[in-house]
Amino acid sequence: MPATPTAPVILGDEPGSFPHSVLAERHPAIVRQVRDAFPYDPTRHRALDALLANCADGAVEPLAATAHDRDLWSAWGLGAHTGRSWYDIPWLWSESYFYRRLLDAVGYFGPGPWQGIDPFRPCKLAELDAPETGEELAALDGLADLPAAEQARALLHGSLWGNRADLGFRLSGGGAAAEPVPALVADDSDALWSLLPSDGAGTLCLIADNAGRELVPDLLLVAHLLERGRVGRAVLHVKPYPYYVSDATTADVVDALTRLVRAEGRAAGYGSLLWSAMADGTLTVRAHPFSAGPLPYADLPADLRAELATAALTVVKGDLNYRRLVGDRRWPATTPFADVTAHFPSPVAALRTLKSDVVTGLTPATEAALDAAEGPRWRTGGTHALIQVRP
Numbered sequence: 001m002p003a004t005p006t007a008p009v010i011l012g013d014e015p016g017s018f019p020h021s022v023l024a025e026r027h028p029a030i031v032r033q034v035r036d037a038f039p040y041d042p043t044r045h046r047a048l049d050a051l052l053a054n055c056a057d058g059a060v061e062p063l064a065a066t067a068h069d070r071d072l073w074s075a076w077g078l079g080a081h082t083g084r085s086w087y088d089i090p091w092l093w094s095e096s097y098f099y100r101r102l103l104d105a106v107g108y109f110g111p112g113p114w115q116g117i118d119p120f121r122p123c124k125l126a127e128l129d130a131p132e133t134g135e136e137l138a139a140l141d142g143l144a145d146l147p148a149a150e151q152a153r154a155l156l157h158g159s160l161w162g163n164r165a166d167l168g169f170r171l172s173g174g175g176a177a178a179e180p181v182p183a184l185v186a187d188d189s190d191a192l193w194s195l196l197p198s199d200g201a202g203t204l205c206l207i208a209d210n211a212g213r214e215l216v217p218d219l220l221l222v223a224h225l226l227e228r229g230r231v232g233r234a235v236l237h238v239k240p241y242p243y244y245v246s247d248a249t250t251a252d253v254v255d256a257l258t259r260l261v262r263a264e265g266r267a268a269g270y271g272s273l274l275w276s277a278m279a280d281g282t283l284t285v286r287a288h289p290f291s292a293g294p295l296p297y298a299d300l301p302a303d304l305r306a307e308l309a310t311a312a313l314t315v316v317k318g319d320l321n322y323r324r325l326v327g328d329r330r331w332p333a334t335t336p337f338a339d340v341t342a343h344f345p346s347p348v349a350a351l352r353t354l355k356s357d358v359v360t361g362l363t364p365a366t367e368a369a370l371d372a373a374e375g376p377r378w379r380t381g382g383t384h385a386l387i388q389v390r391p
């Protein structure tokens with residue numbers, strides 16, 4: 001195994017593959033869903049219809065000359081990809097740019113009356129208001145009598161499996177499937193805990209994924225670690241604008257915290273703790289432009305790299321962040337996780353349910369058992385999860 005392994009970058013050009021289906025089916029479905037979610041005006045409808053026609057069959061179009069982030073996207077490869085089919089360029093790039101174009105179509109970047117209106121907010125709020133969220137918060141009270149290590153484990157698993165609640169995934173996947181066996185295809189959780197300094201002074205960075213029913217357990221985990229003095233400070237990285245349907249933005253953090261403080265019992269306590277932690281700087285929210293960029297984390301910009309380098313541990317949540325962490329490539333599943341994350345500036349833990357083909361760090365026996373039991377379905381079904389750590 002070379003020190004820096006490589007594998008072909010995933011494109012969306014293979015009919016019948018999962019990436020192809022996302023471009024050909026999921027993206028048009030998302031445009032239709034967004035068009036129905038708001039009483040948009042004729043201009044917005046025309047723009048959404050144009051995107052609908054373009055995204056499944058057309059070529060990548062440039063941003064307007066006046067776009068505030070045109071230089072950023074140029075630096076991220078827009079010039080090279082303009083005019084090419086959405087299917088023939090890196091899938092990660094196509095997907096990210098699709099969401100950027102969708103926000104253009106709904107007028108998110110303004111100027112105009114739709115500026116700043118998150119087209120996915122109704123779905124995110126519905127999740128926070130769902131009875132299941134209330135049940136999960138109430139279940140927190142039942143943890144109080146457990147030994148500390150078991151409480152921490154339960155909250156870690158809550159955050160991990162919270163990743164299954166992904167609205168984009170549900171659009172085409174039809175919801176979570178039956179309980180997986182084995183559920184965890186890799187479990188480095190002991191290594192994860194060992195990375196938190198015993199003096200409790202370390203900084204935890206959490207690169208968040210989805211809002212709603214994933215962000216709530218993420219916040220509970222952070223609150224628990226702060227409350228127990230396992231970490232001295234936490235930094236929550238969210239997206240600077242709506243992305244991949246349900247990805248968390250600062251507004252979603254506010255909604256989730258509001259939901260927590262209005263809950264009862266322990267959930268409310270954790271909500272207050274986090275609210276105060278934000279006020280005194282113990283908990284910081286960051287929304288770096290790169291967080292919604294189309295590139296892998298190997299290409300972190302210098303400022304974000306330097307910031308993450310100060311963390312005792314960075315927890316990277318979710319499927320997309322996993323793809324960006326290890327590189328969106330056709331890795332053999334047994335490629336060592338440590339090799340493909342060697343570029344990352346701090347010790348790193350990936351918490352992810354499997355919703356795309358990319359996977360690394362499996363043992364040959366685990367891969368063979370999964371293939372034998374399910375064929376390729378285990379890779380994308382969201383029924384399996386992993387906790388992988390590179391110290």
Ligand SMILES: O=P(O)(O)OC[C@@]1(O)O[C@H](CO)[C@@H](O)[C@@H]1O
Nearest residue numbers: 022166169318319320321355356
């Ligand atoms: O990052 P998340 O929320 O866990 O998952 C994002 C996701 O639904 O979107 C991609 C396909 O569009 C896949 O990587 C994955 O299935």
